[in-house]
Amino acid sequence: GAGVSQSPSNKVTEKGKDVELRCDPISGHTALYWYRQSLGQGLEFLIYFQGNSAPDKSGLPSDRFSAERTGGSVSTLTIQRTQQEDSAVYLCASSLQGVRPFNGYTFGSGTRLTVV
């Protein structure tokens, strides 16, 4: 598509439930990234995909977080047994190239997750 699409835009879930966040990157972008933006915080790196592989998962906060990417396109970020501290905006971005993306990332509008 023309931009990076994320769904849902908003998600309210009960503590302990699992959630799935979806990202549809720009067609042809091989690199895909997930960031988390918490209230009052900057943007926190979660994971980087190059194609379907994730060479860097170092930002995932705990083993409750996982992500996959299929067909070099759509990515899903899954949070199991959600906790209140997981409440944040989850941003997905993509770029043509992973290493030193000279043109910057293209970000989606994010999914605002609220755990109650």
Added chain:
Amino acid sequence: AQSVTQPDIHITVSEGASLELRCNYSYGATPYLFWYVQSPGQGLQLLLKYFSGDTLVQGIKGFEAEFKRSQSSFNLRKPSVHWSDAAEYFCALIGGSGTYKYIFGTGTRLKVLA
């Protein structure tokens, strides 16, 4: 360690006034530097970037930024602010060969008074 500091959490300016948002970085060499803007409910949009060469770079929406190696700074400026510029602004760097991960500052929220 690599880091980006945006000293001002909030800035308020009047419409038509000039604007300068500060950004300082810590990195052993010259990083790739970026400014992004985030409007409410939106993702981040790239305003401008610096890699090398001319230290004054022009971006979209009338913004410019100046890289100053001696001060490790990359401040964002606009001569005359419009009400639509109200948003949050993020400075970011990428450094090192084989690097893909942005280091973001914590952002500066700009409020524009009519």
